[in-house]
Amino acid sequence: MKQSGIFKRLAVCGVLLFGGMVTAACTPTVAVQAPSEPITVNLNVKIEHEIRVRVDKELDDLFEDKEGIF
């Protein structure tokens, strides 16, 4: 009788411990950290592309206009 009481308490403790562990494992931990460097968006690609398209157009016009030298 006395021994079964100890077992019962041990079992309860075990279940509690297990539950605690399961809860801890399931708790989502999302760490939001501010970036140490400021965020910069690089627009160079787009600008370069636009210039390239414009230069291409101007060159095509030039080739048409100045046939003697192209």
Added chain:
Amino acid sequence: MKKLLSGLLGLTLLIALPASALSLKEAQSKGLVGEANSGYIAVVQDGTPEVEKLVAEVNNKRKREYAAIAKRNNIDINQVAARAAEKLEARLSKGEYYQDNLGRWKQK
């Protein structure tokens, strides 16, 4: 009358002269000059003074045009010339010369 005739003859010569000079198209089709990889033309092999003169004239004019485009778009003239080189190579007719990236003459 004689004066008028010689005047007319002189005038005809003056008009005819530019036409008799070597044109870029002729020089290219004869393989005398080719499109260099720089956006300018260059002598392919042993150029005569006439060919050299044509190359210098054409390149001077091209440089002026490239500079204008570079200025309008706020970029370096070499960037314009490099882009022109690619486009000019694509425009060449079969048999005409162009320079590859390593500076070797190739025939299209």
